[in-house]
Amino acid sequence: MGQRLSSPLGRGAVRRLQAERHRARVRARGHPRVHRGEARARRPGGQPRFEVLVRSSVRGVVRIETTPEAEDVVARVRETHPGADLVFVFGSGCCEGTAPHLFAGYALTPDQVRVGTAGSVGVFADGHVRHLYAGRTVVIDAEADPLADGFSAEIPLGWRFVVRYG
Template identity: 30%
Template sequence: MAQITITPDAQKKLAELRERRGEVAFKIDNGCCGGTTLLLIDASFLGGGDIHVGEVGGVGVYVERPFADVYSSDSYHIYAREGGRDSGFSVEIPYGFKFLMERGVEGGLAPPSSQNKSKGETSS
């Protein structure tokens, strides 16, 4: 299983969305055009080809079967970026923020390379 952490701010937002939307899941999407992206989806949209590689904040994290070995053996960190003009299918977009994921983060904070972090988050 992947080791996945989440900032306190992102955890709070995730809990609020779970209250509003019910059962959700994170899916690491290897999209055709935009590259790898983290989507928060209604859990009912998961299919037989989606493999559980971890969990964070009571929400499963899934990836398509061909990528399961890659994603299940590393560490990741999820944070929320406020504002922007994001579009897409992710559940949180209409609420004015986007969940983002970074690979190989230690200490539970988004890395210094992360841009446009939510207010109150710091890097060390």
């Protein structure tokens, strides 16, 4: 067996030194700093246009469908939020999990990628959710739930959206 080398600095300090040396070598070569999910402007001097740079290893496409009840609830939400851009988001926070949430005027993150359309509403998913649903048909359904709580736009109307698999 090989001999284990020890350092008086400890394992964490050695790794930090190695990472700093690597970053110094990369900077010396002049590599651009583009990381996974980073957005950068592409049109200098003009109106900014952003291109989201996302590397994904998702195999298969997520197919999105909606039930008539879900479409009715979306129509009711549109009436209560006139003129607002509505989006469905999967997996957007710590407590939402993989449930679909409908938001009005929501600011998307670079990791949230459009996976489909539910009626006239875009459906966006975080990376971990895209991997879960890859190659499947996801049906967005609405259930009456007057005790539901959360930040989704249908909650004040006594509804919540759920996922069913087609």
